[in-house]
Amino acid sequence: MTEPLTTLWEVFIRARTGLSHRHVGSVHAADSEMALQSARDTYTRRDEGISVWVVPSAAITASDPADEASLFEPAKPYRHPSFYKLPDEVGDM
Helix, strand or coil: CCCCEEEEEEEEECCCCCCCCCCEEEECCCHHHHHHHHHHHHHHCCCCCCCCEEEEHHCCCCHHHHHHHHHCCCCCHHHHCCCCCCCCCCCCC
């Protein structure tokens, strides 16, 4: 079996100024320039973005969903102020 000639790249696009980049998909390409052009052609055909990032999939490190309890518990209650009583004048937030 031979090695593939292309690398898998993850594509992130920022729709407009002030927004964060969002993952929109993946492309296969031999290098970063080719990946950037392929991502542009594939994911911004209708002028959907102002900025495109491509990252080799192999460079991304992710947590294992099985480790959720050790990574995210105990939840810090002050990060989610659901226990505060809002005055009626405030309305919905």
